[in-house]
Amino acid sequence: MKGPGGTFMTEYLKCGGYDAFRRDRLLRPRGLGRRDLVSGLGAGVAGSFLVPGGMRAADRSASDSFAPVAEENALIAFGHTGPITDGGWTTAHDLGVQAVRKAFPKLRLVYVESVPYSADATRIFRQFVAEGAQMVIATSNYGDFIKDVADRAPGVAFLECDGHTVTDNLGWFYITHWYASYIIGIAAGLMTKTGKLGYVGTFPVPSVYASANATLLGAQSVNPACTMNAIAINSWFDPQAATQAASALVDSGCDFLCGITDEPAYLRVAESRGIKAAMWNLGMRQFGPKAYVSSVVLDFSRFYVEQVKARLNGTWHAAPRFLTLANGVDRDSWGETVPPEIATRADEMRSRILAGYNPFRGPIRDNSGAVRVPAGVVMDDDTIYQWDWGVQGMTGLG
Amino acid sequence: MTRFQRFPTAPARLVLAWRAAALVAAALIIGLLLALSGRNVFELAVLVLKSTIGSRFGLEDLALFMTPLILTGSAVTVTSRIGLWNIGGEGQFYLGAIGAAGVGLYMPGSPIVVLPVMAVTAMLCGVAWIAVPTLARAYAGVNEIITTLLLNFVAGLLTYWLATGPWRDRVTGALASTGRIHVAIPEFWGVVHWGFPIALLVAGGLAAIMTWTSWGYEVRISGANPGAARYAGMPTRARIIAVMLLSGALAALAGMFEVAGTVHRLQGGMADNFGYLGIVVAVLARRSCLAVIPAALLMALILDAAIVLQTRQLAATVVLAITGLVLLLIAIGDELAHYRPVTPAVRLPPSAPVATPKVTT
DSSP, X not given: OOOSSSOSSOXXXXXXXXXXXXXXXXXXXXXXXXXXXXXXXXXXXXXXTHHHHHHHHHHSOOOSSOXXXXXXXXXXXXXXXXXXXXXXHHHHHHHHHHHHHHHOTTSEEEEESSOOSSHXXXXXXXXXXXXXXXXXXXXXXXXXXXXXXXXHOTTSEEEEETOOOOOSSXXXXXXXXXXXXXXXXXXXXXXXXXXXXXXXXXXXXXXXXXXXXXXXXXXXXXXXXXXXXXXXXXXXXXXXXXXXXXXXXXXXXXXXXXXOOSSOHHHHHXXXXXXXXXXXXXXXXXXXXXXXXXXXXXXXXXXXXXXXXHHHHTOOOOOEEEEOBTTTEEEOOOOTTSOHHHHHHHHHHHHHHHTTOOOOBSOEEBTXXXXXXXXXXXXXXXXXXXXXXXXXXXXXXX | OOEEEEOSOOXXXXXXXXXXXXXXXXXXXXXXXXXXXXXXXXXXXXXXXXXXXXXXXXXXXXXXXXXXXXXXXXXXXXXXXXXXXXXXXXXXXXXXXXXXXXXXXXXXXXXXXXXXXXXXHHHHHHHHHHHHHHHHHHHHOOOHHHHHHHHXXXXXXXXXXXXXXXXXXXXXXXXXXXXXOSOOOOEEETTEETHHHHHHHHHHHHHHHHHHSHHHHHHHHHHHOHHHHHHTTOOHHXXXXXXXXXXXXXXXXXXXXXXXXXXXXXXXXXXXXXXXXXXXXXXXXXXOTTTHHHHHHHHHHHHHHHHHHHTTTOOHHHHHHHHHHHHHHHHHHHHHTTEEEEOOSSOOOTXXXXXXXXXXX
């Protein structure tokens, strides 16, 4: 049976960005055509299908900003990838939604949970538009399913978490979670005894590569023999599959689990098997206080309030936005069983990153041993955001 | 003395009347529960009607929902005519999508050439996917329900593997899907593409074949009474094979329409359970190929209403429960349609005691 969302294998992509990180070259200069933007984006972001879209966008009168809306007339719609009670990703976004509700008590907010990654997503976004929403925010990647709707509703502002496409009325945002993962990776490298890390992955998509690679690179920076075994469970929210994957990883000798699922299932496995685990989305120590090391914690509240405010003022415009370390994404305070000296060592890297250091520098080899990032080259956020290969020592993510 | 007796057949007008009553009852129960949970039922009802049949936007969505539902519903209906159940519509849908995407991604040329090739390839893939269950059924008597069902999971995972592996989109990189396919079924009314009228024609064509051709007659007899069909010299086995392969092709065509008409990429999970919903449609259609169309419309209405209700913070699970309630009540209505009042032809004199048969042991 189906319910929009309550489906057999449809749960899908997600992930997530910030203004503090506006790089000027990514921002669309006012009055410039879309194709200029596409060329400005460079690299792989400029999909071939962007260009015709850009031409269509150029045909209609390209309005740079959207008319101001009075708070009491505004309708802001959120499409979530999972249930808001998932205790992780969607809960983190829902906390942001609640912050918006608090900041703008008179505006109308609607949301839909468990929007599947399928044509049903298009229907839900179209429904938002039909109900008169001035702004639609998808808390996960919906690709063409949201772009098709945005292209047909030029007056509505669209924002997509983990998106890769920018048009006149569709922007994306994402958190640079790889820095937090790297910091936690250092702790992992120092705490593992077997040198084998386990990763409960979802889909082989760039956000998952970035998260797993960053953790492993962090671990290898202090413990070069570290390897990582990843399992993709083809879902963002499937506690049963995550539990099975985590058990299999522990059975194969991993003594430190990390991952990117939306819920805390593998932390419970780690707690019951007496090993350590690092989480993602929210602080989750209550599900396994002994096993809990830290978590890549996300906070979208400030970003959402700013974006909604900009839309109400009529100053919003579509742009790519990264939320940076300590501005929407960070490591959680360390778990009770993390030795203080290890926590200090990992936090030293955090201070360096906050001071502008980028740990993703060559040489970095892929899992076949070939050098993919030559010595002296630094992977910037745009490059990491497109990561589609596993680093040396990674198995299970090709 | 009038009493109700169950008849093996149910006349269409009684079925329709009971189903209408079932829908009204379902609406009342849902309305009552929503009112008890403190919602404004009237406002919700108006919104649902406006967003489904009361606006062009809603009608477009209905047509898009109906397109795959008609085809997967037809796929199950044709097999049910010969007494079999193809539960593998979901898998054949995926194979159709894979076949169509493979052609669409790698065959250059104008849409007028590529689209038909996509359709044919998709149907051949669907046929290939159901071939093993078909032959196992026809020659070894293996229950097709199990084999077709289990292949769904294989097909779903195969799609994930292709979409995140060899055919992965390396241009935008982010989606667990293939690149965008360069050809699309043209749209003729808003977002409604030509797959919709084609699906209607397919359903009409199947109904005509089943009703008016000797092939259709043989299929129906083979389903109604296999022994009699064999005795009459009908090639039952050949008909079973043909019907099952046709069924696979129909579900696969739904996959091709979804790839080329609405999604434009191959993605894991893209079947959206249309294959399974096809079974529901077929049950609602009561084995009539033509009735698949209104049955698909009803299912599309429920799914579309579900999306509207979700934007009003009804969880997707509540919507599933509503779907289940509607289907349960319709099933009860269908059963009730078999009952008709009968009056005994010979009246007993009012004073005579009612004769009870004596049971001797």
